[in-house]
Amino acid sequence: MTARTSTLCVALAALLAASPALADDNSVTIGMILPMTGPSASTGKQEKAGAELYLQQHGDTVAGKTIVLAVKDDTGAADVTKRLAQDLVANDHAAALMGFGLTPLALAAAPIATEAKVPEIVTAAATASITEKSPFIVRTSFTLPQASAPMAQWALNNGVKKVVTIVTDYGPGVDAEKWFGETFEKGGGTIVERIRAPLKNPDFAPFLQRVADDKPDAVFVFVPSGFGSVFMKQFVERGLDKAGVKLIGTGDVTDDDQLADIGDAALGAVTAHHYSAAHDSPENKAFVAAFEKANAGMRPNFMAVAAYDGMDLVYRALEKTKGDASGPALLAAMKGMSWTSPRGPVSIDPETRDIVQNIYVRKVEKTDGALYNVEFATIPDVKDPYKAGKH
Numbered sequence: 393m394t395a396r397t398s399t400l401c402v403a404l405a406a407l408l409a410a411s412p413a414l415a416d417d418n419s420v421t422i423g424m425i426l427p428m429t430g431p432s433a434s435t436g437k438q439e440k441a442g443a444e445l446y447l448q449q450h451g452d453t454v455a456g457k458t459i460v461l462a463v464k465d466d467t468g469a470a471d472v473t474k475r476l477a478q479d480l481v482a483n484d485h486a487a488a489l490m491g492f493g494l495t496p497l498a499l500a501a502a503p504i505a506t507e508a509k510v511p512e513i514v515t516a517a518a519t520a521s522i523t524e525k526s527p528f529i530v531r532t533s534f535t536l537p538q539a540s541a542p543m544a545q546w547a548l549n550n551g552v553k554k555v556v557t558i559v560t561d562y563g564p565g566v567d568a569e570k571w572f573g574e575t576f577e578k579g580g581g582t583i584v585e586r587i588r589a590p591l592k593n594p595d596f597a598p599f600l601q602r603v604a605d606d607k608p609d610a611v612f613v614f615v616p617s618g619f620g621s622v623f624m625k626q627f628v629e630r631g632l633d634k635a636g637v638k639l640i641g642t643g644d645v646t647d648d649d650q651l652a653d654i655g656d657a658a659l660g661a662v663t664a665h666h667y668s669a670a671h672d673s674p675e676n677k678a679f680v681a682a683f684e685k686a687n688a689g690m691r692p693n694f695m696a697v698a699a700y701d702g703m704d705l706v707y708r709a710l711e712k713t714k715g716d717a718s719g720p721a722l723l724a725a726m727k728g729m730s731w732t733s734p735r736g737p738v739s740i741d742p743e744t745r746d747i748v749q750n751i752y753v754r755k756v757e758k759t760d761g762a763l764y765n766v767e768f769a770t771i772p773d774v775k776d777p778y779k780a781g782k783h
C-alpha cells in the first residue's frame with residue numbers, strides 16, 4: 393500500500409467512524425424528523441432540545457444498546473418528510489421515527505412506518521385521527537379534542553354564554569372548532585360564529601374585526617405553536633381585551649416558548665392544556681431547571697416535553713424487550729406503558745396508541761416578574777375523546 397492510499401484509508405476509516413448511518417450492530421438509530429427551519433422552526437428547536445436533554449441525562453446506553461439520535465430537518469415540507477423517513481428506514485436502519493412538527497408531516501410518514509414496520513412516535517402533531525393512519529403510530533403529544541372539550545366545560549361552568557371560535561384552517565384547528573363547539577352547545581352555550589384563518593402568512597386582523605362586531609363573551613382560539621404571538625398582539629391592537637372579550641383556548645396560543653414575546657397582552661388568558669413550564673411537581677421542577685441550564689435563554693414548552701417523553705418511551709420499551717429493537721417488539725412494548733412525565737402521570741392507550749394524560753386549566757399570570765400559565769384545575773387521565781367515542 394502506498395503512503396497515499398494508506399492516508400486515504402485512515403481518512404475513510406475516520407469518516408466511517410463518525411457516520412451515525414454506519415454505526416455498529418449494537419446501535420439503535422432513532423430518526424427524528426423536525427421542521428428546523430421555516431415557520432415552525434420554534435417547534436423543531438424545542439423538540440430537538442427536549443430529546444437531547446433526555447440523552448444527556450440518561451446516557452446513550454440502554455438494555456445493552458447504544459442510542460443514536462439522528463435529527464433531520466424537513467423544513468416543514470411533507471414531501472421532504474416522506475423522503476427523509478424513507479431514507480432513515482432504508483439506509484440508516486432506524487428502529488423508530490420520531491418528531492413531526494405539523495399534522496401533514498406526520499401523515500406523510502405514516503405509509504413508510506406501516507411498510508417498514510417501524511414505530512412512528514408523534515411528538516408534536518395533534519390532529520386526533522393521525523394515529524388511525526398507521527398501526528405503527530404512537531403519540532406522546534396530545535390531541536386537540538383532548539384539550540378543547542375540557543375548555544368548553546370550563547367556559548360553561550364559568551358564566552360564558554356566547555363564543556366566537558377562531559382556528560387555523562387545517563386538521564388540528566378543525567378538531568378544536570368541532571370539539572369545543574359541540575361540547576359548548578351541548579351544555580347550553582351558543583357559538584356565534586366559527587372563523588377559520590389560513591395556516592400560511594396568518595393575519596388575524598380582519599377576523600378580529602368581525603369578533604368586535606359580534607361582541608361575544610369570549611373568543612376561543614387555536615393556532616399552532618409559534619403563531620400565538622401574532623394572534624395575541626392583534627387581539628389587543630383591536631382593543632378586544634378592553635371591550636371585555638375573554639380570551640380562552642387550547643394552550644397552544646399561550647405557548648411557554650412565546651409568552652415572554654407576547655408580554656402583558658397574554659395576562660388573564662385561560663387555556664386548557666397538558667403541559668405548563670409552571671407545573672408544580674418535583675419531576676417538572678428538575679426538568680425545567682435542566683432544560684434551561686442546557687439551553688440558555690429558552691424555556692421548555694409542550695413540544696419539548698413531548699420529545700423528552702418520546703425518548704423516555706423508547707428507552708422504557710427497549711428495557712422491556714431486553715434490547716430487541718425490531719419494530720413490532722418495540723410497538724408491543726410501548727402499548728400500555730405508563731410513567732411519570734414532567735407534565736404528570738401519563739400512559740399509552742393500548743387500543744388507540746394515543747397518550748392518556750391530565751388536562752389542566754390555566755391562567756396567564758405574572759410570577760417573579762415573568763409570565764406563566766398557572767394551573768388551577770386538573771381533569772385527570774383524559775383519553776382522546778374522538779377515539780373514546782369509537783371504542
Ligand code: VNL
Pocket residue numbers: 432435493494495496516517518519563564615616617618644
Ligand atoms: C399541530 C398541532 C401543530 C398543535 C402545532 O404546533 C400545535 C399540528 C406546531 O397537528 O399540526 O401546537
